[in-house]
Amino acid sequence: MTIQRKIIHVDMDAFFASVEQRDNPDYRDKPLIVGGQPNSRGVVAACSYEAREFGIHSAMSCAQAFKRCPQALFVPPRFEAYREASKLIREIFWCYAVQVEPLSLDEAYLDVTYTESCDGSATKIAQRIKEEILTETGLVASAGVSYNKFLAKIASDMDKPDGLYVVRPEAGEAFVAMLPVKKFYGVGPATEAKLHKQGIYTGKDLHNWSREDLQQVLGRSAEYFYLAARGIDHRPVKSSRVRKSLGKETTFAKDILDIDELLQHATKLAEKVSLQLNAQELMPKTITLKVKYDDFKQVTRSFTRQQPFTNLSDIEVQIPKLLQQTEAGQRAVRLIGLTTSNFDQGEDDQHLSEQLTLGL
Numbered sequence: 001m002t003i004q005r006k007i008i009h010v011d012m013d014a015f016f017a018s019v020e021q022r023d024n025p026d027y028r029d030k031p032l033i034v035g036g037q038p039n040s041r042g043v044v045a046a047c048s049y050e051a052r053e054f055g056i057h058s059a060m061s062c063a064q065a066f067k068r069c070p071q072a073l074f075v076p077p078r079f080e081a082y083r084e085a086s087k088l089i090r091e092i093f094w095c096y097a098v099q100v101e102p103l104s105l106d107e108a109y110l111d112v113t114y115t116e117s118c119d120g121s122a123t124k125i126a127q128r129i130k131e132e133i134l135t136e137t138g139l140v141a142s143a144g145v146s147y148n149k150f151l152a153k154i155a156s157d158m159d160k161p162d163g164l165y166v167v168r169p170e171a172g173e174a175f176v177a178m179l180p181v182k183k184f185y186g187v188g189p190a191t192e193a194k195l196h197k198q199g200i201y202t203g204k205d206l207h208n209w210s211r212e213d214l215q216q217v218l219g220r221s222a223e224y225f226y227l228a229a230r231g232i233d234h235r236p237v238k239s240s241r242v243r244k245s246l247g248k249e250t251t252f253a254k255d256i257l258d259i260d261e262l263l264q265h266a267t268k269l270a271e272k273v274s275l276q277l278n279a280q281e282l283m284p285k286t287i288t289l290k291v292k293y294d295d296f297k298q299v300t301r302s303f304t305r306q307q308p309f310t311n312l313s314d315i316e317v318q319i320p321k322l323l324q325q326t327e328a329g330q331r332a333v334r335l336i337g338l339t340t341s342n343f344d345q346g347e348d349d350q351h352l353s354e355q356l357t358l359g360l
């Protein structure tokens, strides 16, 4: 029996331009172009939805964009700000997915097959992620939900901006049948023309072709199209990194001197961290408590043991001991953090093999 996978593709809407509009009120509700200057040889890196109404799109030359919309605002990119937003978004992804595969700063595939939060509903998870992204970054994302990467990616584009589009397993083939071939991943103008020449305009047309005949037209990519036309895509979601640590921190609205109050906050952090550890089946051997005092000086205290921590109460027991090794209770504290690291390796391998089995 094969397990039905649950894949989400999240894509930020007009990412660079949205960050600029978020950070500068003067840019809001206006055609905005992030990239080169209008009189330069630069290209459009991103543009706001207001600019898109003039037929402007990314990768277009700035000179051409200027012709289409002379009143557009042209601003240089601020990659530092985009990276910062991207980091926050990825942290949210990691709370819900066992595997996160970023495609760029603003786009990623998530495998939520084994996620238990939101009743295990991928649609609810996608909705929750969109909400958290908006709360944490002030930015809007679109999400596509399906049973493989191919369909999830197309789905995220169906309802933009602020979209949430679901392609259920039983609807996969019918969904693909009505897709124009240019929507298929990897189809640029050249391939599109090649397919059109053969009378292949939609997924349905593709479906009518045998493997062998497709091979004559498409060569090595024939197999991909043959399967895609049937709504099939076995590629696993591959994390680009192995998680090395997982933690949470809280900055208090008012500095805290009371040790019991601090303990309560630390315990809450432990609960949150523990939930994520469970969701991702991570078993840390090291716990680190961070305390930042009111003068911004900070200390960390760690505890490592041979046996990995597998439940919350084990972690909770260590917190007062670590807190005692700081000056908390004698000095006002503005922030505490709890980080787990040094994960047990056996579990990672098991995950990987599970992924591979699913992929076959």
Ligand SMILES: [Mg+2]
Pocket (backbone or CB within 6 Å): 011, 012, 013, 014, 015, 106, 107
């Ligand atoms: Mg995007």
